[in-house]
Amino acid sequence: MAQFDVIVVGGGPAGYVCAIRAAQLGLATAVVEKDKLGGVCVNIGCIPTKALLHSAYALNLITHDAKALGIEVSGVKGDYGVAMKRSRQVADQNSKGAEFLMKKHKITVLKGMGELQPGRKVKVGNEVHEAKKAVVIATGSRVKGIPQIGLEINKTTVISSDEALFLEKAPATLAIVGAGAVGAEFADIFAAFGSKVTLIEALPRILPLEDAESSEVIAKSYRKRGMTVLAGAKVQKATVGAAEVTLEVEAGGKVEKITVEKVLMAAGRAVNTEGMGFKEAGVELTDRGFVKVDLATLETTAQGIYCIGDVAGPPMLAHKGSREGVVVAERIAGHTPHPIRYDNVPSVTYCHPEVASVGLTEEQCQEKKLDYQVGRFPFTANGRARASLETDGFVKVIRDKKYGEILGAHIVASHASEMIHELGVARENEFTVEEVDLMIHAHPTLSEAIAEACLDSMGRVMHI
Amino acid sequence: MATKIVMEALSPTMEEGRVIEWKKQEGDPVAIGDVLAEVETDKAVMELVARSAGTLLKHLVAAGATVPVSAPMGWIGQAGESVDGGSPQAKASTVNPSQGSGGSGERSTGTAPPAEAKPAPVPAPSQPSSRPAVQPSAPPAVQPPAPPVPVTLSEAAVLSAAKEKGPVSAERIKASPLARKIAGERGLDLGAVAGSGPEGRIVKRDLDTVSGERSAVSGTAPAGPLTAHPSPLTAFTDTPLTQIRKTIAKRLAQSIGPIPTFYLTARVDMERVAEAREALNAAAGDQGKVSFNDIILKAVATALQQHPGCNAWWQDDHIRYWHTVDIGMAVAIEDGLITPVIRGAQAKSLREIAAESRDLATRARERKLKPEEYTGSTFSVSNLGMFDIEHFTAIINPPEAGILAVGSIAQVPAVVNGQVQIRRQMRMTMSCDHRVIDGASGAKFMQTLSLLLENPLALVW
Numbered sequence: 029m030a031q032f033d034v035i036v037v038g039g040g041p042a043g044y045v046c047a048i049r050a051a052q053l054g055l056a057t058a059v060v061e062k063d064k065l066g067g068v069c070v071n072i073g074c075i076p077t078k079a080l081l082h083s084a085y086a087l088n089l090i091t092h093d094a095k096a097l098g099i100e101v102s103g104v105k106g107d108y109g110v111a112m113k114r115s116r117q118v119a120d121q122n123s124k125g126a127e128f129l130m131k132k133h134k135i136t137v138l139k140g141m142g143e144l145q146p147g148r149k150v151k152v153g154n155e156v157h158e159a160k161k162a163v164v165i166a167t168g169s170r171v172k173g174i175p176q177i178g179l180e181i182n183k184t185t186v187i188s189s190d191e192a193l194f195l196e197k198a199p200a201t202l203a204i205v206g207a208g209a210v211g212a213e214f215a216d217i218f219a220a221f222g223s224k225v226t227l228i229e230a231l232p233r234i235l236p237l238e239d240a241e242s243s244e245v246i247a248k249s250y251r252k253r254g255m256t257v258l259a260g261a262k263v264q265k266a267t268v269g270a271a272e273v274t275l276e277v278e279a280g281g282k283v284e285k286i287t288v289e290k291v292l293m294a295a296g297r298a299v300n301t302e303g304m305g306f307k308e309a310g311v312e313l314t315d316r317g318f319v320k321v322d323l324a325t326l327e328t329t330a331q332g333i334y335c336i337g338d339v340a341g342p343p344m345l346a347h348k349g350s351r352e353g354v355v356v357a358e359r360i361a362g363h364t365p366h367p368i369r370y371d372n373v374p375s376v377t378y379c380h381p382e383v384a385s386v387g388l389t390e391e392q393c394q395e396k397k398l399d400y401q402v403g404r405f406p407f408t409a410n411g412r413a414r415a416s417l418e419t420d421g422f423v424k425v426i427r428d429k430k431y432g433e434i435l436g437a438h439i440v441a442s443h444a445s446e447m448i449h450e451l452g453v454a455r456e457n458e459f460t461v462e463e464v465d466l467m468i469h470a471h472p473t474l475s476e477a478i479a480e481a482c483l484d485s486m487g488r489v490m491h492i
Numbered sequence: 493m494a495t496k497i498v499m500e501a502l503s504p505t506m507e508e509g510r511v512i513e514w515k516k517q518e519g520d521p522v523a524i525g526d527v528l529a530e531v532e533t534d535k536a537v538m539e540l541v542a543r544s545a546g547t548l549l550k551h552l553v554a555a556g557a558t559v560p561v562s563a564p565m566g567w568i569g570q571a572g573e574s575v576d577g578g579s580p581q582a583k584a585s586t587v588n589p590s591q592g593s594g595g596s597g598e599r600s601t602g603t604a605p606p607a608e609a610k611p612a613p614v615p616a617p618s619q620p621s622s623r624p625a626v627q628p629s630a631p632p633a634v635q636p637p638a639p640p641v642p643v644t645l646s647e648a649a650v651l652s653a654a655k656e657k658g659p660v661s662a663e664r665i666k667a668s669p670l671a672r673k674i675a676g677e678r679g680l681d682l683g684a685v686a687g688s689g690p691e692g693r694i695v696k697r698d699l700d701t702v703s704g705e706r707s708a709v710s711g712t713a714p715a716g717p718l719t720a721h722p723s724p725l726t727a728f729t730d731t732p733l734t735q736i737r738k739t740i741a742k743r744l745a746q747s748i749g750p751i752p753t754f755y756l757t758a759r760v761d762m763e764r765v766a767e768a769r770e771a772l773n774a775a776a777g778d779q780g781k782v783s784f785n786d787i788i789l790k791a792v793a794t795a796l797q798q799h800p801g802c803n804a805w806w807q808d809d810h811i812r813y814w815h816t817v818d819i820g821m822a823v824a825i826e827d828g829l830i831t832p833v834i835r836g837a838q839a840k841s842l843r844e845i846a847a848e849s850r851d852l853a854t855r856a857r858e859r860k861l862k863p864e865e866y867t868g869s870t871f872s873v874s875n876l877g878m879f880d881i882e883h884f885t886a887i888i889n890p891p892e893a894g895i896l897a898v899g900s901i902a903q904v905p906a907v908v909n910g911q912v913q914i915r916r917q918m919r920m921t922m923s924c925d926h927r928v929i930d931g932a933s934g935a936k937f938m939q940t941l942s943l944l945l946e947n948p949l950a951l952v953w
Contacts, residue, residue, distance in 0.1 A: 366690060430677070431670055431673045431674055431677070432670070432673065433670050433696070457668060457669075458668030458669060458670035458671060458695055458696055459668070459669050459670070460669050460670050460673060462669070463669050
């Protein structure tokens with residue numbers, strides 16, 4: 029039995045970041061990880077999908093734009109297997125990077141499944157370790173199927189992202205159930221590699237958490253690329269065969285039968301709370317199955333046991349978990365960290381063009397009956413975007429009418445993921461649309477569209 | 493040529509002033525000597541008068557804004573003349589110390605030297621959204637009164653004042669641009685707001701808790717009479733510091749610090765209290781005896797209810813006036829002292845106070861008090877009468893603003909109705925935190941307390 033100040037259960041982006049911060053603050057820290065460090069994000073989530081999306085981007089660029097760019101190519105062919113292998117290398121490198129960081133910060137990695145025991149103890153294998161100051165739960169989440177409609181994940185014809193990331197070749201036909209960030213990204217990838225993709229979303233539009241205008245641009249772009257986009261569509265019945273699946277999908281009062289080689293389940297995730305002694309240690313769950321935490325402290329119902337990341341509640345995003353990890357580590361070390369602004373967590377979908385947002389959507393502003401003004405700027409009017417053939421998309425800024433507070437910002441652009449932070453920084457520091465415009469934006473850049481959208485919200489747009 | 497209106501040093505110690513009201517509006521004609529604005533200084537409300545004639549072209553600060561001495565407040569010039577709303581040249585000249593020397597001597601003249609007063613051709617940084625960029629050709633005098641955004645502009649002024657006047661000058665107020673806009677619009681003084689952002693920066697949510705418009709201007713009086721049933725949400729009233737309160741706090745803490753204390757002593761005739769106590773105890777028999785101290789606690793609670801200004805905590809950047817009286821009662825224990833708290837004493841009967849004080853004192857000596865039973869008092873009472881101490885002063889238990897030191901009750905010759913009589917009398921001394929309690933307000937509390945003790949029936953009135 030070893031003693032530590034802090035034991036973090038789970039080595040994903042919430043857990044390992046928490047461990048680093050705790051170690052930086054002088055706490056003797058251990059991380060429990062049953063698989064590879066970096067968790068879902070590094071190994072079977074964020075990172076390998078970005079590698080595949082880059083392949084998809086290059087393939088689309090060469091197929092559709094090479095000629096216009098003055099590049100002559102012939103016999104262009106995508107090979108998903110090769111792209112997949114590169115994505116594995118990228119993921120493995122990142123996981124090794126996390127291992128290196130643990131060594132660098134002298135963090136003990138305990139390999140195995142962690143099980144909580146009362147009194148801030150964690151059992152790993154046959155050994156019980158004690159945390160003098162705190163235990164941090166960071167056990168994350170996993171994919172889930174919808175057995176109620178016959179779509180239990182069988183890993184051959186009904187798969188999840190876990191399997192999709194290891195396919196040797198793209199299926200000829202693919203139905204994706206759920207068009208949030210994960211579904212939309214896989215649709216983008218497989219369509220580029222030649223799959224005939226049907227994207228099915230139960231809510232009225234794809235990317236349902238994003239602003240309606242963002243959803244619209246992506247739906248249009250996907251249809252243009254030959255995908256079938258079914259929003260407001262419900263899978264009523266699934267017939268799972270050995271080599272194919274037939275779905276009965278109801279949309280707009282009509283039932284359609286779709287037969288595909290594979291179905292990719294991308295409708296939500298389940299959190300990992302079972303079989304780890306939570307109940308016995310006094311850690312209670314919410315009605316929705318997350319670990320119950322005090323949002324101000326992230327402490328669970330058991331004293332000295334904290335919880336961060338996906339398992340602590342939505343939004344289930346790596347960067348949200350990482351920040352919680354930092355804040356919890358600082359609190360355990362006796363600091364008073366700046367509280368987390370959950371209303372300012374950026375969300376990004378890395379499809380092409382990318383979709384990024386922070387704050388409220390226009391719909392939410394309407395629901396809250398806020399007095400707001402929208403400013404927009406399309407990339408068709410942006411020099412840099414035209415120069416690089418990336419004119420799809422826009423910047424949309426929603427500001428409070430009276431004081432100019434940035435209530436929400438939505439970007440659809442080739443590099444929206446990199447651009448959203450300007451508006452996030454503005455919101456974090458309460459800059460208004462005026463201060464964003466006052467910052468001189470380099471020319472020519474995509475980011476000029478941000479300043480223009482801010483100006484547009486004030487009725488002063490310059491370049492349209 | 494337009495001249496600048498600047499905040500003048502209207503008292504010898506003034507470092508900043510709050511614009512209470514503009515007496516001249518944009519577009520009004522102005523003659524030399526006309527009152528332009530009412531300004532609250534550290535001492536009083538003073539008039540700021542015009543040093544040049546013409547038309548008031550522009551207010552750079554809104555009513556309610558706090559402006560450091562020598563910082564620009566507006567422009568006077570020819571009607572139709574264009575002036576610069578953002579005064580970037582003021583920023584340039586003062587941020588750069590090498591250029592600042594020319595302007596530094598000007599602060600009491602009220603107008604800037606001509607070179608500095610020249611309106612800059614540069615358009616101002618953008619004004620609130622609804623308007624297009626400020627056009628130099630548009631005559632400001634005919635514009636409708638601009639929505640006040642001056643707080644942003646005065647930041648440069650604050651900075652400039654700091655550079656010119658060295659370390660004694662007003663501190664730069666840290667506030668987010670959004671908070672500045674909201675404060676400008678609502679006329680709130682950011683100097684009176686405690687910031688909860690990084691490094692004490694004032695952010696939007698801090699303004700949500702500032703009640704109403706201009707609260708800082710009128711804010712000396714605590715919220716009205718105390719109600720009998722204060723809800724937990726209104727257990728106290730936080731009052732921003734006025735200029736005069738800030739100055740009192742700063743000056744006096746420099747003299748006796750960190751709590752600038754003064755003492756008020758009163759002699760009280762305890763004859764009637766003694767009679768009342770004897771009667772009560774005779775009636776009560778063995779049970780529920782009442783001590784002199786119990787009666788004093790009851791009287792203190794009642795008097796504090798009538799003088800809520802003394803039932804307060806000093807909170808560095810504001811004063812917290814409590815709506816309930818939680819009296820800390822100093823109890824000597826083996827190797828020190830502890831002050832258990834009688835909560836909500838203003839609503840308790842003498843019998844309840846007597847029972848509770850006996851219980852608390854017993855458990856205090858046995859060291860069986862829970863932390864919540866000896867923390868959070870709003871006023872304290874220390875009694876050394878049982879040691880035959882005639883008079884002493886007690887040390888304030890911060891953040892409370894006052895403590896009462898009670899001496900022994902002794903038979904003394906006293907003049908009553910022109911006759912020398914032997915009376916039981918007592919001396920009591922209140923230590924007051926001068927940042928919260930002024931001489932007269934403390935004295936009024938003591939007067940009420942004396943009256944209550946000399947006429948104990950008033951306690952049940």
